[in-house]
Amino acid sequence: MRNLLIFTLVLSSVLSCAQDKRAIKGETEFQIELNADFKDASKSPLKDKDRKNFDGLDFxxxxxxxxxxxxxxxxxxxxxxxxxxxxxxxxxxxxxxxxxxxxxxxxxxxxxxxxxxxxxxxxxxxxxxxxxxxxxxxxxxxxxxxxxxxxxxxxxxxxxxxxxxxxxxxxxxxxxxxxxxxxxxxxxxxxxxxxxxxxxx
Known part of the structure; x- marks a missing residue:
């Protein structure tokens, strides 16, 4: 029972992380690459406050x-x-x-x-x-x-x-x-x- 509980907690944590790591938006290769760069703190021109909730540019x-x-x-x-x-x-x-x-x-x-x-x-x-x-x-x-x-x-x-x-x-x-x-x-x-x-x- 204890092992089942631990497994459930681990699975829940993994699924939660997977949901947080959302797929990069975009309909074309150009759009996907641009959105990926904007999400990447080392490349993005966005201010920190704008990048925090960034989920994709509007095309x-x-x-x-x-x-x-x-x-x-x-x-x-x-x-x-x-x-x-x-x-x-x-x-x-x-x-x-x-x-x-x-x-x-x-x-x-x-x-x-x-x-x-x-x-x-x-x-x-x-x-x-x-x-x-x-x-x-x-x-x-x-x-x-x-x-x-x-x-x-x-x-x-x-x-x-x-x-x-x-x-x-x-x-x-x-x-x-x-x-x-x-x-x-x-x-x-x-x-x-x-x-x-x-x-x-």
């Missing part, structure tokens, strides 16, 4: 129509400039190229950037930065716009997956310094894909 539903192929026109003669950030820091960037693409039948254009510091950092030599604004900003999505990561392609086309659009870290914590999206990269349409605005309450 627009995955929509394949927001995965587009863009024509890349490279701009090898572009000059380095100081991209403003949310703090006094500036980010040394250049326009790597111009992306032209169609989204839901309409034509759009975005500048894609290369960072001077990152291109000299191991593992980021081919990294490109694609920040954008759209008509969901300040409503469903973060008011300051969102970012996409990319790599230098071999040819003259690039895939843009707006379902992987994420918020700058300063959307979660004002200790971060985030590049401000240039007005040239404003899309006059609603991009209902990627991460939504973060509710800090």
């Amino acid at each position: 627009f539903k995955f929509d394949s129509s927001y995965v587009v192929t863009a024509k890349l026109t490279r701009t090898p003669e572009s000059k380095w400039f100081n991209m403003k950030t949310t703090t006094s820091r500036v980010s040394k960037e250049r326009v790597f190229g111009i992306l032209n693409f169609k989204l839901k039948g309409e034509s759009y254009q975005l500048e894609i950037y290369q960072g001077q510091d990152l291109m000299n950092k191991e593992g980021f030599e081919d990294y490109l930065f694609l920040p954008f604004l759209d008509q969901t900003n300040g409503l469903e999505s973060y008011g300051g716009g969102r970012y996409l990561d990319a790599s230098i392609p071999e040819g003259s086309t690039m895939e843009i997956d707006f379902n992987k659009a994420y918020n700058p870290y300063c959307a979660y914590n004002d200790k971060y310094s985030c590049p401000i999206v240039p007005r040239k990269n404003y899309l006059k349409t609603r991009v209902e894909a990627g991460v939504k605005a973060f509710d800090k309450n």
Whole structure:
């Protein structure tokens, strides 16, 4: 009887721990990985109080129509400039190229950037930065716009997956310094894909 009681208590404890260790939320690999990083104290941009009850970011539903192929026109003669950030820091960037693409039948254009510091950092030599604004900003999505990561392609086309659009870290914590999206990269349409605005309450 005593052994049965001990077994019951141990089983109850194990089940309780299993319930506390909830599965990472997400419908796509990108969403699951992002939520896992946000739960990880060593990687998360969240403030401790926000991470304590964090159970996943809010995303627009995955929509394949927001995965587009863009024509890349490279701009090898572009000059380095100081991209403003949310703090006094500036980010040394250049326009790597111009992306032209169609989204839901309409034509759009975005500048894609290369960072001077990152291109000299191991593992980021081919990294490109694609920040954008759209008509969901300040409503469903973060008011300051969102970012996409990319790599230098071999040819003259690039895939843009707006379902992987994420918020700058300063959307979660004002200790971060985030590049401000240039007005040239404003899309006059609603991009209902990627991460939504973060509710800090």
